[in-house]
Amino acid sequence: MAYRETEKMRERKARARQNIIERTWECVAEGGFRSARITRIAGLAGVATGTIYRHFESREDLFAEIFRLATQREVDKVAEALNVYGNAVERLDNALRKFAQRALKGPMKAWALIAEPVDPKVEEERLVYRKAYASLFEQAIRDGIAEGCIPDQNARLASTCLVGAISESLVGPLSPTQTDIPPGQDNNEDELVNTIVCFCIRGLTGTRS
Amino acid sequence: MAYRETEKMRERKARARQNIIERTWECVAEGGFRSARITRIAGLAGVATGTIYRHFESREDLFAEIFRLATQREVDKVAEALNVYGNAVERLDNALRKFAQRALKGPMKAWALIAEPVDPKVEEERLVYRKAYASLFEQAIRDGIAEGCIPDQNARLASTCLVGAISESLVGPLSPTQTDIPPGQDNNEDELVNTIVCFCIRGLTGTRS
DNA sequence: ACAAAGAATGAACCATGATTCACTACTTGT
DNA sequence: ACAAGTAGTGAATCATGGTTCATTCTTTGT
CATH class of the missing domain: 1.10.357.10 (Tetracycline Repressor, domain 2)
Known part of the structure; x- marks a missing residue:
């Protein structure tokens, strides 16, 4: 047996999530929700688009x-x-x-x-x-x-x-x-x-x- | 030589255009501009989608x-x-x-x-x-x-x-x-x-x- | 060092909906 | 009736952008 989610990991994920939230809000502050593209958010957050979907359903x-x-x-x-x-x-x-x-x-x-x-x-x-x-x-x-x-x-x-x-x-x-x-x-x-x-x-x- | 645009034709076109305008306004009154689809407008107006583009640039x-x-x-x-x-x-x-x-x-x-x-x-x-x-x-x-x-x-x-x-x-x-x-x-x-x-x-x- | 499990990736996929265009149908003057 | 020109058609195309998923990379316990 191996990988068990550890505290360090939990924190890192929380930080990543938080980061996505903040970048998204930046996008929204720039042009509203409609124009906040997932790709742009991912770009700003420095992650792949798919990553967004690991943290949020949609x-x-x-x-x-x-x-x-x-x-x-x-x-x-x-x-x-x-x-x-x-x-x-x-x-x-x-x-x-x-x-x-x-x-x-x-x-x-x-x-x-x-x-x-x-x-x-x-x-x-x-x-x-x-x-x-x-x-x-x-x-x-x-x-x-x-x-x-x-x-x-x-x-x-x-x-x-x-x-x-x-x-x-x-x-x-x-x-x-x-x-x-x-x-x-x-x-x-x-x-x-x-x-x-x-x-x-x-x-x-x-x-x- | 042949077809020259005649008064009757001009009128018919104007009527068609007017009709499109009215149907569009109906659509807008229903759900705003964003949800007013060209296909729906065309459907209501009883014309093909392409026809819309004969009357309006876009x-x-x-x-x-x-x-x-x-x-x-x-x-x-x-x-x-x-x-x-x-x-x-x-x-x-x-x-x-x-x-x-x-x-x-x-x-x-x-x-x-x-x-x-x-x-x-x-x-x-x-x-x-x-x-x-x-x-x-x-x-x-x-x-x-x-x-x-x-x-x-x-x-x-x-x-x-x-x-x-x-x-x-x-x-x-x-x-x-x-x-x-x-x-x-x-x-x-x-x-x-x-x-x-x-x-x-x-x-x-x-x-x- | 290794295997198991999860996290991250991003190109491919899919849905939506505007626009185009090759074609058909109609009008008109001769 | 015919030819020239225009209007109408709608399936095919294109663009946009959200979502998926097979694959690669990391972390972790032994």
């Missing part, structure tokens, strides 16, 4: 995992930003700002997570993601209504509007075919974030900033 | 034309709704409502026009479309600022927010993988439209409805 499964990991990160950040000291409006303002800033830092990623059409297994993950956001914002809106700093309204729909306004405003203008915004114009970006967040908060509260 | 060109025609229709409708009697806020309210209602009536169409990733030639058309909307809303917002019914703000960015909020709020919830909303719930739809439009108007004006 392309779709790989993507689903990537998606899950990435969205978890995003949702956590927003939850964190929603957890600062202050009233509901201030906390929402903070969270929206964080959301917008993160999306702007990686517009392609944001697009892939929010709007890119994806295969069923990935779409399933997206549903979870949407729900996670919706719940976070919805709860904050309810808090605000209870505190009296937000007028009574349908918190669920309002939270959808929030996500919609912010994500499209960011993803739309900054999606794939966009070359006319010179990079490094933080000025522009700051104004964009401000305008969007103001719009959202006003939409919610009905009061001028 | 699939992409066909799609670009479809897109152009469809968006023209949409933009015209919104322009019209923006042209009613009333102050800027009322006119915007009316236009937003029209936009939302039309999108809800054909969620897949709306998604295809607004958010579906498309090939370059089609994306180019979409840019025109976005600009057309942006200009319409932007002008109305400027009017409102001049009239004093909308506070001073960056009209261009605000118009983007409007389109963003409304389109994502509609397209997101109603995009492809959506089966949990029983059809015919006009109640739901009305509330959705109301909430979104209220949100947009408040976002713009900062006043409670």
Whole structure:
């Protein structure tokens, strides 16, 4: 008898898997899921295409995992930003700002997570993601209504509007075919974030900033 | 000498072309551009696949034309709704409502026009479309600022927010993988439209409805 | 050093779907 | 009726890109 899987081997495999995940996310950040080719991912990861299939059942499964990991990160950040000291409006303002800033830092990623059409297994993950956001914002809106700093309204729909306004405003203008915004114009970006967040908060509260 | 293209022939060709366009739009309304197969379009139109290529240079060109025609229709409708009697806020309210209602009536169409990733030639058309909307809303917002019914703000960015909020709020919830909303719930739809439009108007004006 | 077991490889395979083109069928002017 | 020219056809071709699998390389226990 011979080869038995050893700890060292397990680790090496885990590292390889992790590496594939990271390279894939790089690809996605570059052109979305659709254009992330297995061959390219394998190339970046420095392995053969077949190797990908030793670690993941299929392309779709790989993507689903990537998606899950990435969205978890995003949702956590927003939850964190929603957890600062202050009233509901201030906390929402903070969270929206964080959301917008993160999306702007990686517009392609944001697009892939929010709007890119994806295969069923990935779409399933997206549903979870949407729900996670919706719940976070919805709860904050309810808090605000209870505190009296937000007028009574349908918190669920309002939270959808929030996500919609912010994500499209960011993803739309900054999606794939966009070359006319010179990079490094933080000025522009700051104004964009401000305008969007103001719009959202006003939409919610009905009061001028 | 013989065959010279005659009026009758020209008409027949035009009719065939028109038919292809309409069948294609049907396909798009069903599953977006990506899933609109040439073979299916040809089948619906009752012609051979090769025939499509007698009328259009390529699939992409066909799609670009479809897109152009469809968006023209949409933009015209919104322009019209923006042209009613009333102050800027009322006119915007009316236009937003029209936009939302039309999108809800054909969620897949709306998604295809607004958010579906498309090939370059089609994306180019979409840019025109976005600009057309942006200009319409932007002008109305400027009017409102001049009239004093909308506070001073960056009209261009605000118009983007409007389109963003409304389109994502509609397209997101109603995009492809959506089966949990029983059809015919006009109640739901009305509330959705109301909430979104209220949100947009408040976002713009900062006043409670 | 050797054999057993798994890991890695990447060229071959396969599915999908757009596009082509040799051919047929139709229109038209004489 | 015929010839010239055009429209229509759809099976064959081509391109893309995910997936497989026979083979080679590594690791491990004796």
